[in-house]
Amino acid sequence: MAMQLRRAATDNVIIPVSRGVGYAQPSLEVLSCNTCNIRGGCLAEQLTIAHDHSYQVVKNRKVLSKGNHIFRGGDDTKAIYVVSSGSVKSYMLMEDGEEQVLNFYMPGDVFGLDAMGSSCHISSTVALETTTVCKLPLSGLQDRALGQGFLNMISENLLRDHNLMLMLARKDADGRLASFLIDMSKRIEKLGQPVDVIKLTMTRQDIANYLGLAIETVSRALRRFQDSGMLEVTRREVAIYDFNCLLNIAGTQVTGSCSS
Amino acid sequence: MAMQLRRAATDNVIIPVSRGVGYAQPSLEVLSCNTCNIRGGCLAEQLTIAHDHSYQVVKNRKVLSKGNHIFRGGDDTKAIYVVSSGSVKSYMLMEDGEEQVLNFYMPGDVFGLDAMGSSCHISSTVALETTTVCKLPLSGLQDRALGQGFLNMISENLLRDHNLMLMLARKDADGRLASFLIDMSKRIEKLGQPVDVIKLTMTRQDIANYLGLAIETVSRALRRFQDSGMLEVTRREVAIYDFNCLLNIAGTQVTGSCSS
DNA sequence: CGATAAATTGAGTTTTGTCAATAAAGGTGG
DNA sequence: CCACCTTTATTGACAAAACTCAATTTATCG
Numbered sequence: 001m002a003m004q005l006r007r008a009a010t011d012n013v014i015i016p017v018s019r020g021v022g023y024a025q026p027s028l029e030v031l032s033c034n035t036c037n038i039r040g041g042c043l044a045e046q047l048t049i050a051h052d053h054s055y056q057v058v059k060n061r062k063v064l065s066k067g068n069h070i071f072r073g074g075d076d077t078k079a080i081y082v083v084s085s086g087s088v089k090s091y092m093l094m095e096d097g098e099e100q101v102l103n104f105y106m107p108g109d110v111f112g113l114d115a116m117g118s119s120c121h122i123s124s125t126v127a128l129e130t131t132t133v134c135k136l137p138l139s140g141l142q143d144r145a146l147g148q149g150f151l152n153m154i155s156e157n158l159l160r161d162h163n164l165m166l167m168l169a170r171k172d173a174d175g176r177l178a179s180f181l182i183d184m185s186k187r188i189e190k191l192g193q194p195v196d197v198i199k200l201t202m203t204r205q206d207i208a209n210y211l212g213l214a215i216e217t218v219s220r221a222l223r224r225f226q227d228s229g230m231l232e233v234t235r236r237e238v239a240i241y242d243f244n245c246l247l248n249i250a251g252t253q254v255t256g257s258c259s260s
Numbered sequence: 261m262a263m264q265l266r267r268a269a270t271d272n273v274i275i276p277v278s279r280g281v282g283y284a285q286p287s288l289e290v291l292s293c294n295t296c297n298i299r300g301g302c303l304a305e306q307l308t309i310a311h312d313h314s315y316q317v318v319k320n321r322k323v324l325s326k327g328n329h330i331f332r333g334g335d336d337t338k339a340i341y342v343v344s345s346g347s348v349k350s351y352m353l354m355e356d357g358e359e360q361v362l363n364f365y366m367p368g369d370v371f372g373l374d375a376m377g378s379s380c381h382i383s384s385t386v387a388l389e390t391t392t393v394c395k396l397p398l399s400g401l402q403d404r405a406l407g408q409g410f411l412n413m414i415s416e417n418l419l420r421d422h423n424l425m426l427m428l429a430r431k432d433a434d435g436r437l438a439s440f441l442i443d444m445s446k447r448i449e450k451l452g453q454p455v456d457v458i459k460l461t462m463t464r465q466d467i468a469n470y471l472g473l474a475i476e477t478v479s480r481a482l483r484r485f486q487d488s489g490m491l492e493v494t495r496r497e498v499a500i501y502d503f504n505c506l507l508n509i510a511g512t513q514v515t516g517s518c519s520s
Numbered sequence: 521c522g523a524t525a526a527a528t529t530g531a532g533t534t535t536t537g538t539c540a541a542t543a544a545a546g547g548t549g550g
Numbered sequence: 551c552c553a554c555c556t557t558t559a560t561t562g563a564c565a566a567a568a569c570t571c572a573a574t575t576t577a578t579c580g
Contacts, residue, residue, distance in 0.1 A: 092426060094512040100426045114422065117408070117415030122514060123422070146406065148377070154414055155377030161421040162374065162383070166352060166360045168428035169472025173568070204527060212429025214569055219528055235527095235577075252354040254382060433536070464559060474537050479560055495545075495559090 060135045064127040070112075072124040077115040079135045083107050086131025087201040090123045091209065101210035103160065104128070104202060106187050110153055116141070128201040163254040168212045171251060176211040177221045178250035181231075181238060198238040320395045324387040330372070332384040337375040339395045343367050346391025347461040350383045351469065361470035363420065364388070364462060366447050370413050388461040423514045428472045431511060436471040437481045438510035441491075441498060456503070460496040 061084055064070065070081060073093060088105040102123055105111045115121045116138065127133075167179050181198060189195045200207070208215040222233050230242040240246060247253075321344055324330065330341060333353060348365040362383055365371045375381045376398065387393075427439050441458060449455045460467070468475040482493050490502040500506060507513075 092422065092514060094426070094430060096511075098430060100429050102422055102425065114415050114418045117412030122419060141411065143407075147403075152377030155374050157418065158374045158421070159378075159382060161418070161425065162352060162362055165362065165421065165424055165428060166354065168425060169360050169469075170354060170358060203525095209429075215527080216529080216570085217568060220568095223528080251356075254352065463557090475559080476538085476561080477536060480536095483560080 060137075061132055062135065064131045064133060066127055066129050066131075068127050068131075070125040070127070070133055071115075071121045073121055075121045077118060077120055077138060079137045080110060080112040080115070081125075081136065082134040083109050083111070084132035084134050087128045088125050088131060088133070089128055089202060089206055089210075090125045092123050099209050100212075101202075101206055103164075104184075104206075104210070107191055110157075113154070113157055128206075159254060164210075166252065166254060173211075173213055173217045173221045174224065174249050175251050176213065177207075177218065177225070178246045179253065180207065180211060181240065182243075182246055182250050182253065185240065185243075196240045196243070198240070200236040200238065320397075321392055322395065324391045324393060326387055326389050326391075328387050328391075330385040330387070330393055331375075331381045333381055335381045337378060337380055337398060339397045340370060340372040340375070341385075341396065342394040343369050343371070344392035344394050347388045348385050348391060348393070349388055349462060349466055349470075350385045352383050359469050360472075361462075361466055363424075364444075364466075364470070367451055370417075373414070373417055388466075419514060424470075426512065426514060433471075433473055433477045433481045434484065434509050435511055436473065437467075437478060437485070438506045439513065440467065440471060441500065442503075442506055442510050442513065445500065445503075456500045458498040458500070460498065 064086075070088065071078075083105045085107055088109075088111060090102045090105065090111055091099045092102060093099050103111070105125075111125055112121070114123055163179075163183075167176050171179065184198050184200075185195045188198065202210075204218050205215050208218045211218065213221075222238075225231050225246075226233050228245070230240070230245040232239045232241065324346075330348065331338075343365045345367055347367075348369075348371060350362045350365065350371055351359045352362060353359050363371070365385075371385055372381070374383055423439075423443075427436050431439065444458050444460075445455045448458065462470075464478050465475050468478045471478065473481075482498075485491050485506075486493050488505070490500070490505040492499045492501070
């Protein structure tokens with residue numbers, strides 16, 4: 001395949017030092033759980049409070065602006081993270097500089113799990129927009145009962161990965177894009193937002209790198225969908241008109257619920 | 261893509277009841293850890309003993325013959341499993357009957373993790389040959405400190421999945437097959453077996469369903485490799501002559517070690 | 521408002537899937 | 551132990567999907 005190099009602000013070969021030393025993190029402001037929108041079921045809160053009962057209010061939230069990395073491949077493992085607001089992509093770099101996007105994370109999602117068993121991160125993560133993340137130190141994690149929520153999260157992660165694998169292995173371009181849009185829709189639904197309008201915080205290139213397609217193929221598939229009238233694309237926003245049609249094109253979706 | 265239906269003994273739509281009720285498991289023999297070859301670092305042993313200190317000798321091993329399922333998609337979640345001997349494949353069925361192979365498991369490997377957070381299994385698992393598996397009941401798992409070994413295992417699983425995703429998304433047929441062979445070689449190396457002879461316990465169809473290729477493409481890629489002299493294929497056995505060449509074709513491999 | 525980045529669109533090529541036929545292997549029963 | 555049948559694997563010819571290259575348009579950001 002050997003596509004040409006295509007990387008943007010998320011490049012992690014040439015490490016940006018543009019704003020001088022000390023500005024690696026755009027904001028050092030640390031926020032407490034009290035001001036977090038993710039109420040109930042926040043794993044970071046659960047685990048951190050469980051870990052240290054003296055803190056009822058956890059203060060480990062940080063604001064990142066677009067393009068800022070949370071961690072990069074090779075960085076020492078320190079924590080796992082929860083998205084509080086905004087969105088994040090995780091990716092791995094191939095030797096040719098090509099990046100494979102592994103996942104997009106939205107508010108409530110936990111990321112950085114691949115680091116749990118290793119001394120450093122394998123993947124990299126970067127904010128796709130102004131984003132707030134909550135840091136959950138890993139120290140002592142192995143000695144504690146982690147609770148069902150933790151196990152659920154792990155199997156959710158595995159399920160998501162399996163879904164992507166299935167998609168990459170078996171679906172054509174239209175099927176992959178349809179699956180992607182449905183997945184995004186389901187996720188924003190969980191956040192209580194309207195399901196029929198998807199705001200894409202990632203570039204077409206990111207989508208292509210996630211779905212294992214060329215950027216041109218993504219563009220053309222979106223056009224085909226739009227021409228058929230099932231949805232409308234305007235810049236980074238997709239309005240879905242015919243959900244059934246999209247589901248049809250997507251084919252098999254692996255859900256967490258046991259219906260099969 | 262919509263390839264034609266291709267399923268064999270592992271079909272789980274038509275449930276085989278060939279040998280009559282009561283023979284769902286070919287053997288009810290239960291073996292103890294004392295007779296297990298996997299010494300040291302067996303997670304099943306660790307977790308089970310940790311769970312119930314009164315049993316120093318765990319008796320939960322079972323023998324399965326080729327084609328027998330350990331569990332099927334939709335089955336109630338009861339346990340996670342460790343391969344003691346033999347080999348296992350896990351797969352998910354698509355609506356068109358197509359199966360996507362998720363992984364092949366070898367002695368020491370843990371499988372069934374996707375069930376941890378769910379009330380039933382999403383994937384199915386089947387023995388590829390005469391296989392011994394160790395069952396690890398899930399009950400009470402969430403209330404216990406699971407140890408670093410458990411966390412390691414989870415991140416290993418995630419890493420393996422990410423590797424496959426990267427492969428499916430970015431590599432051509434030759435790259436995928438080369439990656440597959442290298443991975444198999446590394447895994448048998450861990451088991452203390454020679455790295456240059458790989459015994460394939462799965463069919464070409466299974467490999468194709470794992471790599472997201474047509475069976476013919478797998479066959480042709482193997483022929484190309486053989487013609488170039490880097491390896492030799494005889495039935496279900498691959499003798500590797502030029503490992504560097506294979507690594508070259510495979511391209512990026514994601515390893516657990518932090519070298520990047 | 522201009523420069524850079526992102527996205528779209530078209531034309532041509534390559535890879536891989538599909539269909540079809542054949543060969544080889546493995547298992548079963550006489 | 552051998553013949554037969556089923557399953558598995560190989561090989562060839564053709565078609566389709568997606569990638570590459572190239573040009574253009576449209577956003578975004580300073």
